[in-house]
Amino acid sequence: MSNKLDTSPYKGVRDFYPEDMWLEKYMFETMRKAVESYGYVEYTASILEPAELYKAKSGQEIVNEQTYTFTDRGNREVTLRPEMTPTVARMVAGRRRDLGFPLRWYSIPNLFRYENPQRGRLREHYQLNVDVFGITGLSAEVEIISVANAIMQGFGAHDADYSILINSRKLLKELFELFNISEEKSYTLSKLIDKKEKVSAEDFLSGVEELIGDNAKELVALLSSNQKLLERIGEDHETVKTILSVITSLDQLGIKNVIFTPTLMRGFDYYTDIVFEVFDTHPENNRSLFGGGRYDNLLELFGNDSVPAVGFGMGDVTLADFLRTHNLLPAYRSEVGAVLATIGAVDENEVAILAQSFRSKGLNVAVTIGAKKPADVIKNTLKQGVKYIIFVGEDELSKKVYTFKDLTTEETSSLSFDDIVRSIQS
Numbered sequence: 001m002s003n004k005l006d007t008s009p010y011k012g013v014r015d016f017y018p019e020d021m022w023l024e025k026y027m028f029e030t031m032r033k034a035v036e037s038y039g040y041v042e043y044t045a046s047i048l049e050p051a052e053l054y055k056a057k058s059g060q061e062i063v064n065e066q067t068y069t070f071t072d073r074g075n076r077e078v079t080l081r082p083e084m085t086p087t088v089a090r091m092v093a094g095r096r097r098d099l100g101f102p103l104r105w106y107s108i109p110n111l112f113r114y115e116n117p118q119r120g121r122l123r124e125h126y127q128l129n130v131d132v133f134g135i136t137g138l139s140a141e142v143e144i145i146s147v148a149n150a151i152m153q154g155f156g157a158h159d160a161d162y163s164i165l166i167n168s169r170k171l172l173k174e175l176f177e178l179f180n181i182s183e184e185k186s187y188t189l190s191k192l193i194d195k196k197e198k199v200s201a202e203d204f205l206s207g208v209e210e211l212i213g214d215n216a217k218e219l220v221a222l223l224s225s226n227q228k229l230l231e232r233i234g235e236d237h238e239t240v241k242t243i244l245s246v247i248t249s250l251d252q253l254g255i256k257n258v259i260f261t262p263t264l265m266r267g268f269d270y271y272t273d274i275v276f277e278v279f280d281t282h283p284e285n286n287r288s289l290f291g292g293g294r295y296d297n298l299l300e301l302f303g304n305d306s307v308p309a310v311g312f313g314m315g316d317v318t319l320a321d322f323l324r325t326h327n328l329l330p331a332y333r334s335e336v337g338a339v340l341a342t343i344g345a346v347d348e349n350e351v352a353i354l355a356q357s358f359r360s361k362g363l364n365v366a367v368t369i370g371a372k373k374p375a376d377v378i379k380n381t382l383k384q385g386v387k388y389i390i391f392v393g394e395d396e397l398s399k400k401v402y403t404f405k406d407l408t409t410e411e412t413s414s415l416s417f418d419d420i421v422r423s424i425q426s
């Protein structure tokens with residue numbers, strides 16, 4: 001028959017088979033451990049949001065080209081959330097009078113963007129979001145970047161494996177003002193700078209020339225020399241002091257791989273000052289793992305109060321690529337401790353009771369009744385990635401000594417209940 005359904009998932013999204021899910025769980029647990037050690041608590045929300053939530057501040061590209069938006073049966077425009085920041089801003093604004101600030105919140109939502117699927121970019125991903133609300137001082141930036149660093153260390157990464165790129169939008173705004181660039185052109189220029197790494201140096205320069213004319217060469221030169229740029233803005237300027245202070249504080253915390261990168265803009269319109277990204281330094285996987293920054297005005301969308309906020313998002317797709325590239329992926333091991341398989345005719349109730357006794361010792365045990373041959377049990381248990389099999393027949397049940405097989409060493413032994421528990425737990 002030709003009209004059978006396809007088994008592949010929808011374009012750009014993933015199925016998580018148990019081994020993939022195991023890796024997801026490992027990544028999420030490692031993230032949770034690091035962020036919770038800094039006092040962050042978990043929240044979540046629905047995937048569905050009113051489309052208007054993204055129109056004000058997320059940025060043209062994401063709203064016009066990347067959202068999954070549809071009209072529901074009640075004629076409402078609904079979007080599958082492409083990012084979590086507008087949602088968390090909505091939630092904090094909704095309860096701002098009852099919440100005890102500063103808030104330290106995290107979440108691991110599934111997000112949807114209509115992208116051209118490629119390595120590191122899918123139409124669906126999970127993204128750890130870590131945000132602190134209610135701190136105006138730079139201690140918020142320092143803390144948030146330290147959390148990002150702690151996550152990387154939690155995965156066993158070394159300093160040389162990644163760089164933390166940091167910039168200040170206010171500093172660039174100051175630079176644009178020194179060049180008398182209008183606000184409208186500054187916006188277009190920021191978008192151009194954001195895409196700088198994706199085009200050739202000539203194309204970048206001619207794009208800037210088109211926008212600002214003869215000054216383009218000087219501006220582009222300043223963007224590629226941190227020292228000259230800082231001198232031009234002036235050592236005593238607030239924006240220069242801010243960025244240097246964040247870098248120094250991080251250095252004092254032992255975080256040395258921070259690089260001031262004036263061309264780092266970040267796509268979203270809501271960032272107000274410091275922005276940062278964590279970049280994989282490996283030449284084969286040179287991409288961003290985290291992105292974030294300060295967004296002090298986003299909550300004003302929901303009322304008069306502004307609440308200062310700093311945070312970042314870290315995706316699971318890029319993280320898995322990073323771990324694979326740097327040989328940091330742990331080997332898969334099934335969470336099932338053993339398969340308990342019957343041989344020949346047995347009293348199934350007695351087998352069930354035996355399985356319960358193993359579970360009461362904290363072991364995860366799956367029961368297979370009535371397998372035709374031990375070889376079949378072995379073949380399927382190997383496919384499931386389970387390490388041990390406990391074979392049970394009438395004889396074993398009466399003697400309380402069981403045939404225990406370790407599939408990695410292929411050794412078989414006759415063991416008592418307690419010895420089996422000890423072997424699996426060791």
Ligand code: HAM
Nearest residue numbers: 083085121122125288289290291311312313315317318
């Ligand atoms: P973002 O830079 O769009 O920021 O995403 C953050 C991270 O999510 C990226 O560095 C990447 O690891 C991952 N990511 C983004 N899009 C995709 C995709 N299509 N496929 C796979 N991974 C992806 C934000 O979303 C901000 N809302 C983060 C934030 C939180 N800022 C403040 N708080």
